[in-house]
Amino acid sequence: MTKRHLLAAAAAALALPAAAAQAQDRLPPALTATIDPKVAQLRDAALDDTLAYDITRGLTTEIGPRLAGTAAEARAREWAVKRLKALGFENVHIETYRMPVWVRGAETGEVVAPYMQPLRLTALGNSGATPAAGLTAPVVYFRSFADLVAAPQGSLTGKIAFVSNAMRPTQDGSGYGQYGMARFAGPNLAAKKGAAAIVIRSIGTDHSRAPHAGVTNFDEGVEPIPAAALSVADAENLARMVESADDPVMLHLTLTPRRTGMHESGNVIAEVPGTDPDAGIVLIGGHLDSWDLGTGAIDDASGLAITTAAAKRILDAGGARRTIRVVWFGAEEVGGFGGEAYARAHGDDRHVVAAESDFGADRIWRVQTNLPDGAKAVGDRLARALAPLGIVRGDGVAGDGADIGPILRGGVAAVDLNQSGLRYFDWHHTPEDVLDRVDPEQLQQNVAAWTAMLAVIANAPEPIGGVSRDK
Amino acid sequence: MTKRHLLAAAAAALALPAAAAQAQDRLPPALTATIDPKVAQLRDAALDDTLAYDITRGLTTEIGPRLAGTAAEARAREWAVKRLKALGFENVHIETYRMPVWVRGAETGEVVAPYMQPLRLTALGNSGATPAAGLTAPVVYFRSFADLVAAPQGSLTGKIAFVSNAMRPTQDGSGYGQYGMARFAGPNLAAKKGAAAIVIRSIGTDHSRAPHAGVTNFDEGVEPIPAAALSVADAENLARMVESADDPVMLHLTLTPRRTGMHESGNVIAEVPGTDPDAGIVLIGGHLDSWDLGTGAIDDASGLAITTAAAKRILDAGGARRTIRVVWFGAEEVGGFGGEAYARAHGDDRHVVAAESDFGADRIWRVQTNLPDGAKAVGDRLARALAPLGIVRGDGVAGDGADIGPILRGGVAAVDLNQSGLRYFDWHHTPEDVLDRVDPEQLQQNVAAWTAMLAVIANAPEPIGGVSRDK
Numbered sequence: 001m002t003k004r005h006l007l008a009a010a011a012a013a014l015a016l017p018a019a020a021a022q023a024q025d026r027l028p029p030a031l032t033a034t035i036d037p038k039v040a041q042l043r044d045a046a047l048d049d050t051l052a053y054d055i056t057r058g059l060t061t062e063i064g065p066r067l068a069g070t071a072a073e074a075r076a077r078e079w080a081v082k083r084l085k086a087l088g089f090e091n092v093h094i095e096t097y098r099m100p101v102w103v104r105g106a107e108t109g110e111v112v113a114p115y116m117q118p119l120r121l122t123a124l125g126n127s128g129a130t131p132a133a134g135l136t137a138p139v140v141y142f143r144s145f146a147d148l149v150a151a152p153q154g155s156l157t158g159k160i161a162f163v164s165n166a167m168r169p170t171q172d173g174s175g176y177g178q179y180g181m182a183r184f185a186g187p188n189l190a191a192k193k194g195a196a197a198i199v200i201r202s203i204g205t206d207h208s209r210a211p212h213a214g215v216t217n218f219d220e221g222v223e224p225i226p227a228a229a230l231s232v233a234d235a236e237n238l239a240r241m242v243e244s245a246d247d248p249v250m251l252h253l254t255l256t257p258r259r260t261g262m263h264e265s266g267n268v269i270a271e272v273p274g275t276d277p278d279a280g281i282v283l284i285g286g287h288l289d290s291w292d293l294g295t296g297a298i299d300d301a302s303g304l305a306i307t308t309a310a311a312k313r314i315l316d317a318g319g320a321r322r323t324i325r326v327v328w329f330g331a332e333e334v335g336g337f338g339g340e341a342y343a344r345a346h347g348d349d350r351h352v353v354a355a356e357s358d359f360g361a362d363r364i365w366r367v368q369t370n371l372p373d374g375a376k377a378v379g380d381r382l383a384r385a386l387a388p389l390g391i392v393r394g395d396g397v398a399g400d401g402a403d404i405g406p407i408l409r410g411g412v413a414a415v416d417l418n419q420s421g422l423r424y425f426d427w428h429h430t431p432e433d434v435l436d437r438v439d440p441e442q443l444q445q446n447v448a449a450w451t452a453m454l455a456v457i458a459n460a461p462e463p464i465g466g467v468s469r470d471k
Numbered sequence: 472m473t474k475r476h477l478l479a480a481a482a483a484a485l486a487l488p489a490a491a492a493q494a495q496d497r498l499p500p501a502l503t504a505t506i507d508p509k510v511a512q513l514r515d516a517a518l519d520d521t522l523a524y525d526i527t528r529g530l531t532t533e534i535g536p537r538l539a540g541t542a543a544e545a546r547a548r549e550w551a552v553k554r555l556k557a558l559g560f561e562n563v564h565i566e567t568y569r570m571p572v573w574v575r576g577a578e579t580g581e582v583v584a585p586y587m588q589p590l591r592l593t594a595l596g597n598s599g600a601t602p603a604a605g606l607t608a609p610v611v612y613f614r615s616f617a618d619l620v621a622a623p624q625g626s627l628t629g630k631i632a633f634v635s636n637a638m639r640p641t642q643d644g645s646g647y648g649q650y651g652m653a654r655f656a657g658p659n660l661a662a663k664k665g666a667a668a669i670v671i672r673s674i675g676t677d678h679s680r681a682p683h684a685g686v687t688n689f690d691e692g693v694e695p696i697p698a699a700a701l702s703v704a705d706a707e708n709l710a711r712m713v714e715s716a717d718d719p720v721m722l723h724l725t726l727t728p729r730r731t732g733m734h735e736s737g738n739v740i741a742e743v744p745g746t747d748p749d750a751g752i753v754l755i756g757g758h759l760d761s762w763d764l765g766t767g768a769i770d771d772a773s774g775l776a777i778t779t780a781a782a783k784r785i786l787d788a789g790g791a792r793r794t795i796r797v798v799w800f801g802a803e804e805v806g807g808f809g810g811e812a813y814a815r816a817h818g819d820d821r822h823v824v825a826a827e828s829d830f831g832a833d834r835i836w837r838v839q840t841n842l843p844d845g846a847k848a849v850g851d852r853l854a855r856a857l858a859p860l861g862i863v864r865g866d867g868v869a870g871d872g873a874d875i876g877p878i879l880r881g882g883v884a885a886v887d888l889n890q891s892g893l894r895y896f897d898w899h900h901t902p903e904d905v906l907d908r909v910d911p912e913q914l915q916q917n918v919a920a921w922t923a924m925l926a927v928i929a930n931a932p933e934p935i936g937g938v939s940r941d942k
Contacts, residue, residue, distance in 0.1 A: 058715075060708070061586070061708055061712055061715060062586050062715065063586070064586070064587070064589070065588060065589070066706075072588075073586070075587070115532070115533050115534070115535070116534070116535070116543070116546070117534070117536060117543075118535070120902065161515040207907040208679075208681075208903060208907075209681065209765075209902040209903055209905065210679075210680065210681075232904075233905045233907050235908075236906070236907065237531070237532055237535075237766070237905065238904070240528065240532040240906075241532055241533070244529075244532060244533065294680075295588070295708070295805025313753070419889025431591065431680040432679060432680055432704075434680065434708065435704075435707070435708070435711075436678040436679075436703045436704050436707065444804065450564070460715070
């Protein structure tokens with residue numbers, strides 16, 4: 001369905017003749033109530049947006065990979081300031097902080113017995129290093145993370161754990177939490193059980209040779225072991241080798257990442273000042289840093305681009321009642337240092353709503369909020385404004401986003417505009433996260449949704465108070 | 472359409488009631504004439520074949536990449552002999568020859584000004600080397616091979632030519648010849664025009680980060696320059712950089728491939744002996760060597776697997792009138808040394824038909840032959856036997872295949888079973904040529920087609936004479 005079909009369908013739904021009353025009864029309430037024509041106009045104009053694609057193209061072409069704490073991330077901040085000022089935003093500036101940096105070294109793996117062939121892999125963030133000449137050890141195969149958990153203490157001594165759980169695509173991305181455990185917790189667990197190293201099947205839904213990077217963490221006092229993600233195709237190949245070989249499969253692994261100490265990173269901030277200084281701030285954005293294998297197009301140049309293009313549309317329309325603050329957070333991938341630094345610096349600013357775009361550039365299918373009871377009508381108007389874009393209202397708990405997490409935990413209301421995750425984990429953290437993965441039309445649907453969201457939330461006449469948080 | 476749908480449709484077409492006479496008039500002649508029931512039975516049973524997938528899986532899992540002239544290709548020959556003997560073929564043996572070997576070294580590229588980011592690339596076969604520390608030079612952008620041809624002599628001195636023509640998918644693979652010129656002839660031409668090096672957009676139809684390897688050749692007396700293929704995504708990114716930069720884009724390129732001299736390669740031969748020693752040989756096969764970046768699944772483990780599985784079905788059915796000789800050719804990718812060695816050794820054997828499978832594992836859509844006039848009825852029976860598999864008869868000139876080329880040039884008739892090329896060049900010569908690219912059901916359709924072909928051709932009672940060849 002093209003965007004024009006989408007609008008035609010929605011327009012048709014809003015103009016049903018009386019004879020269709022029964023059908024209308026079954027339409028969601030969002031389609032049977034009035035939408036502010038100014039909001040609708042801003043939203044629909046955004047379906048022809050070109051700025052978001054232009055920002056995504058510029059950042060991936062002129063900067064490329066931008067690992068947190070590196071010179072590339074610093075170049076990206078300068079690029080951002082120049083671009084955001086040129087777009088006419090106010091109060092454009094960088095806020096720096098310092099953070100520990102881990103950088104990739106050599107990374108190769110080869111099966112050396114009973115078969116012989118190279119495997120494609122990448123070191124996980126915070127991985128330990130092998131000797132420079134590598135290490136050779138037998139592979140112990142675990143079909144799932146649970147199997148690794150069940151392995152007896154000490155049973156991995158001198159061996160390489162291989163955890164191969166297969167992630168499936170889900171629209172809401174919920175597979176990441178479940179299957180991601182092999183990456184988040186597997187290395188620490190294998191180290192505690194005595195493993196010399198660990199390789200995991202990439203946490204990804206593709207079947208390609210591109211390995212998926214990402215951080216892992218070791219408990220205080222646990223010496224980091226070499227930890228790498230095999231591409232899905234290579235993990236499948238290694239599993240076939242283990243299954244067909246009579247003798248143990250031996251893997252030679254060379255990983256030489258290192259910690260380079262504390263370095264500077266930073267957040268880039270830009271604003272559309274509100275007309276009512278007492279109405280608070282709507283905080284939006286994404287993250288500027290990226291993993292180093294791709295050019296960070298869907299993770300997360302597109303998130304910056306979507307939120308910035310939406311804010312620019314509000315700016316060009318004369319601004320809104322509330323200040324819109326766009327933050328291009330630094331150092332998200334490697335531990336959320338930018339979000340923490342922002343909360344330290346701005347935790348006392350009067351944020352009323354925070355929302356983040358960090359799940360690619362595919363179509364938004366759901367909106368969720370946790371607006372306080374006093375602002376229930378705002379949420380209803382938001383859902384109505386988004387429905388013609390094919391966005392349904394969910395009743396889950398809002399609050400996605402590592403960057404805005406520290407602010408949300410302070411009691412600020414959240415709006416989640418959930419993108420489809422069906423393709424996201426095909427490319428997440430891989431060399432394949434490049435401009436070609438961004439579908440310009442789906443990107444425009446994102447800009448339209450964010451524009452509508454800002455138009456409703458930032459202009460809402462009602463006060464939007466804080467929400468209580470468990471943590 | 473599944474294979475069961477396919478058969479049902481064909482069966483329905485063959486059993487039309489009288490009332491459908493008009494419709495029947497419009498059916499192709501192949502569907503309105505009788506098919507030998509033994510051929511039909513062999514063909515349809517092959518739609519449940521598992522051997523071809525098993526061979527493809529085994530070779531890619533237990534051997535993996537097998538560049539011609541290397542130890543990996545030698546291991547693959549031993550694997551082949553063991554497997555072919557276990558399957559019950561006769562006269563299984565290796566025939567060796569010597570060939571010049573070129574091996575990959577380091578291969579990296581980075582844009583260093585006015586932007587800074589790494590690019591993914593791979594050296595082309597026969598590429599020259601840069602200094603160990605690499606070379607840095609400005610990029611001269613050519614949108615097409617024709618633009619490179621038009622560049623004035625000497626205009627590239629000290630520069631890196633960048634040829635970026637974009638190949639499109641075609642069912643018959645005809646884009647390869649056209650767009651492949653950038654690889655086949657581009658480096659030689661750029662060298663003659665004084666270029667320090669050349670990078671080309673990969674000859675591929677994907678948009679991934681996986682570069683497409685492949686050979687290039689330099690004229691006698693032309694010093695090979697460093698020559699690499701950028702992945703399609705990286706070529707697109709570099710083109711965007713050239714277009715957006717005010718200053719020349721500078722590329723730092725490090726390629727250290729080298730020639731290691733003459734080494735041993737070999738062909739593996741297996742036979743299903745014919746019942747009539749005077750009826751000649753039907754020569755089939757594919758190539759055992761592969762490019763080194765992937766595991767050579769669709770290029771060409773699947774070709775070996777398809778032809779071998781089909782021959783095995785004839786073997787298990789008691790053989791055929793003619794000898795079926797299956798050859799797993801060595802050293803195809805790097806210059807067709809296996810095919811030449813075979814023709815030197817066996818050019819005088821009485822081959823009546825030669826056919827090769829070297830275009831992946833996707834569905835066969837067309838059959839073409841150049842059988843001599845005396846064997847026209849054989850071609851008609853063949854087309855009828857293949858029609859229920861959805862295979863149409865083409866009227867082009869048969870004779871595909873680098874390995875059987877030298878034999879065909881001696882005047883042997885050819886049968887081409889053309890696979891769809893719509894996906895083939897997404898993965899051709901890339902790291903992505905792995906088992907995951909093989910669709911088991913399409914592979915089975917291939918085996919069924921080859922089985923039917925062998926059942927018709929190898930059993931044909933007519934003599935099949937030679938054909939005249941222009942060259």
